[in-house]
Amino acid sequence: MSEIKLPVGAFPPDFAWGAATAAYQIEGGWNMDGKGPSIWDTFCHAKGKVYEDQTGDVACNSYQLWDEDLKCIQQLGLTHYRLSFSWSRLLPDGTTNCVNPKGVMYYNKVINDLIANAVTPMVTLYHFDLPQALENHGGWKSPDIADFFDSYARFCFETFGDRVKLWITVNEPYVCAKFGYEDGIFAPGLKEPGTSVYLVGHNMLRAHARAWHSYDANFRHLQGGKVSIALNSDWAVPLDPASPKDVEATARYMDFILGWFACPVFCTGDYPETMKSRIEARNLELGFSKAPRLPKFLEDEPNPLGTADFFALNYYTSRKVKDTSSHRSELSFSGDQAAEGVTDQSWPVCGVSWLAVVPEGLRKLLKYIKETYNNPAIYITENGFSQTGPVQLEDIDRCQFYQDTLQEIAKALREDGVDVRGYFAWSLLDNFEWTEGFSVRFGLFHVDCYSAELKRSIYRSGREYTAVISNHLSLSLSLSHTHTESNLNKEV
Numbered sequence: 339m340s341e342i343k344l345p346v347g348a349f350p351p352d353f354a355w356g357a358a359t360a361a362y363q364i365e366g367g368w369n370m371d372g373k374g375p376s377i378w379d380t381f382c383h384a385k386g387k388v389y390e391d392q393t394g395d396v397a398c399n400s401y402q403l404w405d406e407d408l409k410c411i412q413q414l415g416l417t418h419y420r421l422s423f424s425w426s427r428l429l430p431d432g433t434t435n436c437v438n439p440k441g442v443m444y445y446n447k448v449i450n451d452l453i454a455n456a457v458t459p460m461v462t463l464y465h466f467d468l469p470q471a472l473e474n475h476g477g478w479k480s481p482d483i484a485d486f487f488d489s490y491a492r493f494c495f496e497t498f499g500d501r502v503k504l505w506i507t508v509n510e511p512y513v514c515a516k517f518g519y520e521d522g523i524f525a526p527g528l529k530e531p532g533t534s535v536y537l538v539g540h541n542m543l544r545a546h547a548r549a550w551h552s553y554d555a556n557f558r559h560l561q562g563g564k565v566s567i568a569l570n571s572d573w574a575v576p577l578d579p580a581s582p583k584d585v586e587a588t589a590r591y592m593d594f595i596l597g598w599f600a601c602p603v604f605c606t607g608d609y610p611e612t613m614k615s616r617i618e619a620r621n622l623e624l625g626f627s628k629a630p631r632l633p634k635f636l637e638d639e640p641n642p643l644g645t646a647d648f649f650a651l652n653y654y655t656s657r658k659v660k661d662t663s664s665h666r667s668e669l670s671f672s673g674d675q676a677a678e679g680v681t682d683q684s685w686p687v688c689g690v691s692w693l694a695v696v697p698e699g700l701r702k703l704l705k706y707i708k709e710t711y712n713n714p715a716i717y718i719t720e721n722g723f724s725q726t727g728p729v730q731l732e733d734i735d736r737c738q739f740y741q742d743t744l745q746e747i748a749k750a751l752r753e754d755g756v757d758v759r760g761y762f763a764w765s766l767l768d769n770f771e772w773t774e775g776f777s778v779r780f781g782l783f784h785v786d787c788y789s790a791e792l793k794r795s796i797y798r799s800g801r802e803y804t805a806v807i808s809n810h811l812s813l814s815l816s817l818s819h820t821h822t823e824s825n826l827n828k829e830v
């Protein structure tokens with residue numbers, strides 16, 4: 339077996355080696371044991387939304403097959419596992435008025451099994467699956483959502499925080515807001531261009547800030563954990579580096595994806611100037627004078643500034659950016675952004691068309707985050723490579739991808755001095771890839787979601803990742819022995 343080769347000592351001894359999943363994508367059991375419906379149940383059950391009308395009703399059936407997932411985690415030798423809680427499995431109507439004991443039991447078992455196997459859990463509270471009952475109340479567009487989310491978060495800190503020390507409040511507010519409310523391709527499937535996207539993003543930041551402050555004030559001194567928000571970002575470079583307009587558009591592109599959330603949390607407590615000025619200019623241009631599209635953070639509630647104990651980054655791909663500010667367009671997010679991202683001919687595409695494979699973009703993005711957001715501790719909470727068409731367990735191109743990506747992270751650590759603390763491969767398992775259903779596979783383990791057994795089979799990339807982790811751990815162990823020995827010698 340060929341092996342992923344990495345420079346000796348490239349990663350710090352306590353580096354987190356993880357894999358990630360999300361509740362709706364793997365659990366199934368959509369209406370079992372008292373779980374309430376979520377917006378993804380509703381979205382998939384309406385026909386014509388998802389590839390071949392597939393649903394997450396069963397998915398990998400991790401709700402009943404957790405023991406099988408645990409075996410996969412053990413086989414890989416992960417030090418960390420990132421999972422998400424299904425809000426409506428714990429709180430069927432979204433509120434703490436009614437707690438589902440079976441849901442609490444399920445996640446208790448998962449967490450306890452992980453810890454018993456020396457695997458550190460990282461838990462995401464919200465990965466796209468809002469309880470339908472809260473959607474009926476106005477969902478993420480309602481200002482009340484921050485209260486509901488805060489109560490849910492407190493409930494989770496109280497119930498699981500004695501054992502869970504790494505928390506993510508919201509996964510990818512950009513994707514939730516843009517795909518769910520602008521493009522309508524994710525639940526709840528609304529197409530309200532140029533308006534709801536900002537309101538939803540804003541309420542996600544408000545909800546996140548509330549939950550972080552709750553943790554900080556009530557749980558941190560007892561539990562000693564860390565709380566953040568997972569932000570997805572492309573890496574962007576100007577299409578024509580000699581064109582000042584493309585250069586400016588590239589900065590704007592980054593601000594409209596990453597800065598939108600990272601600037602309020604890590605820099606200023608407010609949205610990037612580029613966003614504020616572009617949206618203002620477009621309002622004038624289009625004669626839009628209704629309520630402000632980009633909401634303001636109010637003085638009388640917790641500000642997002644400083645509400646992340648580490649930087650959680652999901653990176654998948656890169657783009658070349660061209661300026662589109664002279665294009666005519668209706669009210670829309672992309673009209674505000676006025677920057678279009680295209681892929682380079684030389685970048686291979688894996689599986690889905692949006693996923694150009696650009697591992698060196700990750701190193702550049704890490705350096706950009708270090709420089710722009712005040713040198714935070716960074717966990718790469720998602721990164722992966724998809725496969726479509728016939729299943730290939732000998733996924734050599736994915737092996738190459740992990741090899742290249744880990745090399746780039748090693749360079750970021752050693753040459754650029756970026757404080758990278760861990761890496762979570764997306765994903766532990768092939769799973770329900772949202773609008774693409776089961777047609778797109780990201781797993782380190784293959785799961786045949788069309789068969790009743792839902793057997794897990796390791797890909798070659800899974801075996802190679804295992805070797806990387808075990809090489810790293812044995813090296814760190816032997817280094818720490820030498821250290822202790824030399825310390826002992828000194829003391830003598």
Ligand code: PNW
Nearest residue numbers: 360509510513570652654692720764771
């Ligand atoms: C992430 N894009 O979403 C999610 O956090 C995962 O649940 C998902 O399975 C994974 O990436 C792979 O897609 C994204 O089109 C979905 O740019 C789409 C995009 C980015 C992230």
